Amino acid sequence: MIDDSTRKTIVFFLLQLVFSLFCIEEVHAEFKKPLNDEIVIPYFMDLIKSHGRAAEWHNVTTEDGFILTVFRLLPNSSDCHQKKRVLFLQHGLAGAADFFIIYGPTQSLAYTLSDAGYDVWLGNFRGNTYSKRHHNFLQDDARFWNFSLDDLALLDLPAMIDYVLKATGQTNLTYVAHSSGCTAVLMLLSDRPEYNQKINLNVMLAPIVFWKFKNPAVSFYTLPFRWVKRILPSAAVQFVPRTMFVRPALDKVCFRSSVPFDVCWSLVDMIAGKDHEQINREIIMKFLDYYPAGTSLKIFYHYIQHIDSGKLRHYDYESRERNVRRYGRAEPPDYNLRKITTQSVIFHALNDPLSTTKDTAVLIAELSNSSMIYEEIRNRKFNHIDFIIAKDAKKFLLDPLVRILRKVHGPQC
Ligand SMILES: *[C@@H]1O[C@H](CO)[C@@H](O)[C@H](O)[C@H]1NC(C)=O
Ligand SMILES: *[C@@H]1O[C@H](CO)[C@@H](O)[C@H](O)[C@H]1NC(C)=O
Ligand SMILES: *[C@@H]1O[C@H](CO)[C@@H](O)[C@H](O)[C@H]1NC(C)=O
Numbered sequence: 001m002i003d004d005s006t007r008k009t010i011v012f013f014l015l016q017l018v019f020s021l022f023c024i025e026e027v028h029a030e031f032k033k034p035l036n037d038e039i040v041i042p043y044f045m046d047l048i049k050s051h052g053r054a055a056e057w058h059n060v061t062t063e064d065g066f067i068l069t070v071f072r073l074l075p076n077s078s079d080c081h082q083k084k085r086v087l088f089l090q091h092g093l094a095g096a097a098d099f100f101i102i103y104g105p106t107q108s109l110a111y112t113l114s115d116a117g118y119d120v121w122l123g124n125f126r127g128n129t130y131s132k133r134h135h136n137f138l139q140d141d142a143r144f145w146n147f148s149l150d151d152l153a154l155l156d157l158p159a160m161i162d163y164v165l166k167a168t169g170q171t172n173l174t175y176v177a178h179s180s181g182c183t184a185v186l187m188l189l190s191d192r193p194e195y196n197q198k199i200n201l202n203v204m205l206a207p208i209v210f211w212k213f214k215n216p217a218v219s220f221y222t223l224p225f226r227w228v229k230r231i232l233p234s235a236a237v238q239f240v241p242r243t244m245f246v247r248p249a250l251d252k253v254c255f256r257s258s259v260p261f262d263v264c265w266s267l268v269d270m271i272a273g274k275d276h277e278q279i280n281r282e283i284i285m286k287f288l289d290y291y292p293a294g295t296s297l298k299i300f301y302h303y304i305q306h307i308d309s310g311k312l313r314h315y316d317y318e319s320r321e322r323n324v325r326r327y328g329r330a331e332p333p334d335y336n337l338r339k340i341t342t343q344s345v346i347f348h349a350l351n352d353p354l355s356t357t358k359d360t361a362v363l364i365a366e367l368s369n370s371s372m373i374y375e376e377i378r379n380r381k382f383n384h385i386d387f388i389i390a391k392d393a394k395k396f397l398l399d400p401l402v403r404i405l406r407k408v409h410g411p412q413c
């Protein structure tokens with residue numbers, strides 16, 4: 001007899017195989033292009049324009065020389081004459097700022113928050129489409145890709161947040177993030193207490209922080225990375241850049257072949273939760289225009305360390321000597337979430353295998369020094385990527401979020 005998990009494993013391997021076959025061609029074609037042919041089209045700015053809105057492009061340099069792009073969405077109306085509260089939006093794993101606008105003016109998070117009266121800024125972590133520049137290294141340099149979650153949290157976020165506060169003349173801002181944007185801010189708030197004053201409210205959508213419970217989705221998801229880790233232990237490599245294989249392969253397999261959508265999409269369903277009601281080809285393809293936007297393999301290794309240890313900790317160099325050199329101790333230090341005093345908001349979806357109800361409860365317990373607003377999405381099927389691409393995002397996410405912001409900050413003009 002084949003049990004359910006064996007069957008899932010078989011499906012997983014078959015899908016991997018199919019994808020690899022479709023990908024070889026694409027990857028081959030991609031590698032033939034010269035490196036500086038990398039996409040530099042300001043997709044974000046074009047997209048904003050196509051929505052009848054305007055934005056500013058800001059360049060922010062980190063302490064270690066990366067040049068990050070931060071966008072500022074300009075308000076649609078100029079009726080408000082008082083200084084607006086600043087709201088900073090941060091994308092998740094291998095994502096980019098585009099995700100907060102791809103659904104257009106009435107459905108997207110960035111526009112909704114701008115129309116709710118906030119001065120909306122959007123961050124881009126090092127390594128993504130808009131943050132692939134460094135003062136000393138080119139993109140083909142291993143030193144460029146040698147970054148973990150610690151670097152996003154302790155170098156990128158402070159640079160972007162301080163830049164935005166200075167540019168707006170404000171003392172604090174509201175932080176809103178999806179998925180690993182939440183991991184990063186919690187690391188920052190734990191390690192650098194002054195950011196508890198600079199961030200007045202920390203809104204987390206589907207935070208991925210603790211992995212204390214055995215989770216089959218996560219085992220599937222991490223398996224290929226465990227293989228890769230054996231071959232490439234150094235990790236200072238780029239994780240598949242945008243368009244390199246995911247989009248063309250998915251389009252071919254899911255929409256231009258006789259493979260039924262349920263089968264084709266089963267890998268994503270396993271990782272992110274099954275909810276076909278909220279998606280269609282158009283939004284999937286739009287999403288894949290921007291995903292993955294680029295990050296380092298080391299980020300994935302860092303998550304695997306968290307999954308294996310069940311702890312939120314600094315990057316483990318997996319060598320006593322190197323840990324001692326870096327941290328002055330054999331084991332990497334844990335991030336202590338009890339030090340966080342910034343008020344938190346958590347949006348949790350019940351059908352999210354990456355941010356499960358049990359692990360979210362652990363997170364809430366760890367944030368014992370932060371006053372907490374917990375909001376469960378009122379749709380039992382809502383999953384991890386619905387936070388970005390759900391058809392009914394307005395009803396299930398945007399309206400409740402604006403209601404909570406009004407409750408905390410009062411109405412904005
Ligand atoms: C901007 O505001 C005007 C007036 O409220 C509205 O008609 C229009 O649809 C808005 N445009 C966008 C792109 O949100
Ligand atoms: C930001 O960097 C880009 C690319 O290097 C450049 O074209 C642009 O002028 C810079 N913007 C500002 C405001 O410095
Ligand atoms: C945070 O910023 C707002 C304006 O955006 C200001 O009214 C408020 O006093 C600030 N809070 C603190 C604690 O500085």
Ligand SMILES: *[C@@H]1O[C@H](CO)[C@@H](O)[C@H](O)[C@H]1NC(C)=O
Pocket residue numbers: 142143146234236
């Ligand atoms: C990456 O950073 C670590 C720690 O700073 C260092 O030991 C290692 O040599 C670096 N690797 C590369 C390829 O730069």
Ligand SMILES: *[C@@H]1O[C@H](CO)[C@@H](O)[C@H](O)[C@H]1NC(C)=O
Pocket residue numbers: 338339341369
């Ligand atoms: C909780 O926050 C207060 C105020 O910042 C601090 O004094 C206290 O040590 C914190 N508690 C823990 C367990 O860190």
